[in-house]
Amino acid sequence: xxxxxxxxxxxxxxxxxxxxxxxxxxxxxxxxxxxxxxxxxxxxxxxxxxxxxxxxxxxxxxxxxxxxxxxxxxxxxxxxxxxxxxxxxxxxxxxxxxxxxxxxxxxxxxxxxxxxxxxxxxxxxxxxxxxxx
Numbered sequence: 360x361x362x363x364x365x366x367x368x369x370x371x372x373x374x375x376x377x378x379x380x381x382x383x384x385x386x387x388x389x390x391x392x393x394x395x396x397x398x399x400x401x402x403x404x405x406x407x408x409x410x411x412x413x414x415x416x417x418x419x420x421x422x423x424x425x426x427x428x429x430x431x432x433x434x435x436x437x438x439x440x441x442x443x444x445x446x447x448x449x450x451x452x453x454x455x456x457x458x459x460x461x462x463x464x465x466x467x468x469x470x471x472x473x474x475x476x477x478x479x480x481x482x483x484x485x486x487x488x489x490x491x492x
Contacts, residue, residue: 366400379436383444390440392490402432414439458484
């Protein structure tokens, strides 16, 4: 389970992830692994690229999924899980492709017809898929 320096209490994060994952038909362990990789459970996390919150939503993704406050854990996780579910649908259940698209963007995954040869993206996909096995 994630545990960054400003992480949500374990029980609160667990309830949020379990409820949201089930609402979107995803495995909670996948959502936990993405949160751990993205923010280590810190709802105040901000990346150098401008991604925000637990699931590190980019501003365009927040807008697309109607997340008005990406620092709100419930809104952020709902938006991130919805986006991840949409990526899994787009890539016909291929978890590696969906994770690569979550990390590097679907345009790049579509362009190369798979996981891009970007070390960060390959590491991200490997780390999360290992965590859910």
